[in-house]
Amino acid sequence: MNKVILMGRLTKDPELRYTASSNIPRCSFAIAVDRRFSKPGEEKQTDFFNIVAWRSTAEFCSKYFAKGQRVVVVGSLQNRSWDDNEGKKHYVTEIVADEVYFADSRRTEGGSAYGPTGASGFVPASAEGSDGDAGFFPTDDDDLPF
DSSP, X not given: OOOEEEEEEESSOOEEEEOTTTOOEXXXXXXXXXXXXXXXXXXXXXXXXXXXXXXHHHHHHHHHOOTTOEEEEEEEEEEXXXXXXXXXXXXXXXXXXXXXXXOSOOOOTTOOOSTTTOXXXXXXXXXXXXOSOTTOOXXXXXXXXX
């Protein structure tokens, strides 16, 4: 089984591109994830993960995600390698996103939250146009059971 679930903040705005041969949307971005524990007196450490989303999930990410926003990514870990023009081998490990969610709400001047549903908390990319209750999860750390 290969399943990854991460919650972190986007390090920059997502980048949307299309494949040359089939014009399929591909969105890439990175998230910073704080480690759960740190040694007493030391600063928390952060890991950075490269994320790739395809098709409608890619378009959703590029439209609604922005630098600094906290998101949840559910997907699988993938390793790739290639040779550059000089014959040097390159390796990359990335998460291929199957599901993406908002992990916090951002209020605008009008008081609405991110995304098409207007819900705060987790909003799945597939909930576009729903009543706003799909996938709701509290985002206040005091409300979490762990």
